[in-house]
Amino acid sequence: MPTSAIPQIVPSRVCLSCEVCCRFPERESFLRPFFTKPEIGQAITGGVDSKFFSNAEGCQVDVVPNPSGEGYVCPAFDAETSHCRIYDVRPLDCQIYPFVLMWDQQHESVLLGWDSKCPFLWPSEGEYEPLQDVSSLPVLPTLPSEMMNAAYQLCAQLENGDLPLRIKAHPRLVTPFQPDVVVLQPLPQLTHALSDVD
Numbered sequence: 001m002p003t004s005a006i007p008q009i010v011p012s013r014v015c016l017s018c019e020v021c022c023r024f025p026e027r028e029s030f031l032r033p034f035f036t037k038p039e040i041g042q043a044i045t046g047g048v049d050s051k052f053f054s055n056a057e058g059c060q061v062d063v064v065p066n067p068s069g070e071g072y073v074c075p076a077f078d079a080e081t082s083h084c085r086i087y088d089v090r091p092l093d094c095q096i097y098p099f100v101l102m103w104d105q106q107h108e109s110v111l112l113g114w115d116s117k118c119p120f121l122w123p124s125e126g127e128y129e130p131l132q133d134v135s136s137l138p139v140l141p142t143l144p145s146e147m148m149n150a151a152y153q154l155c156a157q158l159e160n161g162d163l164p165l166r167i168k169a170h171p172r173l174v175t176p177f178q179p180d181v182v183v184l185q186p187l188p189q190l191t192h193a194l195s196d197v198d
Ligand code: SF4
Pocket: 021, 022, 033, 074, 075, 076, 077, 078, 083, 084, 085, 086, 087, 090, 091, 094
């Protein structure tokens, strides 16, 4: 899917000053982005070494030690400038972030949610504190109307056209349930497409 099809939701100035995206606490973090086969090809053409992809048919990217801090970073991430070196061809997984595709706790429905680790989604910049489990909050945080509109537009894209079948070909694009992702909306077409996938 071309990058232009999914608009960037978080302003670049915010992304470039943030220290959450593209960085991972562990080498095997399940939050590492998933690349489909065509996305792997585009990433390699864009300069990412093929050695970072353990399965050419589609896989999560292998990460590298963070050259300027703790943990690990995506091999496409430039830690000096905080830029993605393959921004124009970054995978769908990265395009939709901070929205997230995940299964519900029962693994029955695919949901669209927003990741509470993204500080932009909190009411006041600078007041962000990482949450372990948003479901433990007395009142779930809500998104501003423009973000909700972006979410509904993304839902329509994910539920129509060939995207459900393309995601079915790579079911790992839908993550297991994550307690720090705030649920926005179920995706019945995508759930149906994935219903016969283990
Ligand atoms: S592909 Fe780009 S946007 Fe996605 S995690 Fe890697 S550096 Fe970040």
